[in-house]
Amino acid sequence: MSVFISGASSGIGEACARSFAAAHQDLVLVARREVRLQELAQELRTQFGVKVHTFGLDVRDRAKIEALAAAHAEIFEGVDVLVNNAGLAKGRDVIQNGKPEDWDLMIDTNLKGLLYVTRVFLPSMIKKKRGHIVNIGSVAGQWVYQSGNVYCASKFGVKALSESLRYDLHGSGIRVTEVSPGMVKTEFSQVRFEGDQEKADAVYAGKTPLTAQDIADTVLWCVQRPAHVNIQEVVIFPTEQPSIHPTAFGVRPD
Numbered sequence: 288m289s290v291f292i293s294g295a296s297s298g299i300g301e302a303c304a305r306s307f308a309a310a311h312q313d314l315v316l317v318a319r320r321e322v323r324l325q326e327l328a329q330e331l332r333t334q335f336g337v338k339v340h341t342f343g344l345d346v347r348d349r350a351k352i353e354a355l356a357a358a359h360a361e362i363f364e365g366v367d368v369l370v371n372n373a374g375l376a377k378g379r380d381v382i383q384n385g386k387p388e389d390w391d392l393m394i395d396t397n398l399k400g401l402l403y404v405t406r407v408f409l410p411s412m413i414k415k416k417r418g419h420i421v422n423i424g425s426v427a428g429q430w431v432y433q434s435g436n437v438y439c440a441s442k443f444g445v446k447a448l449s450e451s452l453r454y455d456l457h458g459s460g461i462r463v464t465e466v467s468p469g470m471v472k473t474e475f476s477q478v479r480f481e482g483d484q485e486k487a488d489a490v491y492a493g494k495t496p497l498t499a500q501d502i503a504d505t506v507l508w509c510v511q512r513p514a515h516v517n518i519q520e521v522v523i524f525p526t527e528q529p530s531i532h533p534t535a536f537g538v539r540p541d
């Protein structure tokens with residue numbers, strides 16, 4: 288069995304790679320920053336003796352993921368666990384001031400990218416009658432917050448696709464889990480605010496956010512349940528973030 292993780296070059300995806308490697312699972316890691324993946328792969332091979340394949344991939348590139356799956360059929364068909372983690376928020380404008388290029392980026396990555404990646408694994412999982420798809424959603428896919436608009440819409444879409452996969456794959460033996468975190472300290476806010484470190488730091492100032500490891504622990508726990516048990520959804524907030532609504536609690540959501 289091996290585990291495919293999209294967006295493994297930082298944050299939650301990287302933490303998932305470390306956790307699955309520590310659990311002696313072989314890995315297939317993808318992201319755009321391939322050098323980071325290669326360094327991580329080397330470290331995990333040395334530390335845990337697992338096999339790790341890495342591929343530079345932009346999940347928006349449907350032709351590339353299809354070509355990789357065809358060229359490396361043995362590796363892709365050996366994947367039993369797919370962690371759809373690659374994703375991002377860009378900008379924090381009210382919708383009337385939103386930038387269409389940010390909207391395209393979020394919808395193309397968070398939704399279409401997840402679909403393109405999932406599609407290449409379904410035939411082999413269906414044939415094997417087993418598999419586990421873990422989609423990293425968000426609390427922003429459960430509730431909307433002001434200025435969350437298109438990011439929220441993309442994560443509501445992840446929720447809809449997770450439910451749809453469960454219906455459409457019923458009887459196939461494939462499990463589908465959605466893990467929806469609140470605020471996690473990763474590179475997420477740096478990306479959202481285009482490298483503005485001050486704005487990114489302000490998000491977490493005076494708070495104790497979740498760590499990427501908290502989410503990886505949860506993903507691993509879901510996957511390690513017996514085959515007849517499917518944890519459909521997990522919603523995880525930091526203790527200091529009681530709700531998604533920042534105005535009510537002075538804490539920004541994600």
Ligand SMILES: NC(=O)c1ccc[n+]([C@@H]2O[C@H](COP(=O)([O-])OP(=O)(O)OC[C@H]3O[C@@H](n4cnc5c(N)ncnc54)[C@H](OP(=O)(O)O)[C@@H]3O)[C@@H](O)[C@H]2O)c1
Pocket residue numbers: 293294295296297298299300317318319320321344345346347372373374375376396400423424425426467468469470471472473474475476478499541
């Ligand atoms: N941090 C939070 O508060 C939070 C809360 C709820 C949900 N989430 C979700 O958790 C997931 C992981 O985010 P994170 O917090 O770990 O942020 P992060 O540290 O910025 O990691 C995001 C990962 O996604 C990858 N990625 C982004 N666009 C990609 C693309 N087009 N193709 C391939 N890979 C891509 C990045 O790799 P490259 O840049 O190398 O491609 C990176 O490895 C996302 O889906 C995010 O929406 C985060």
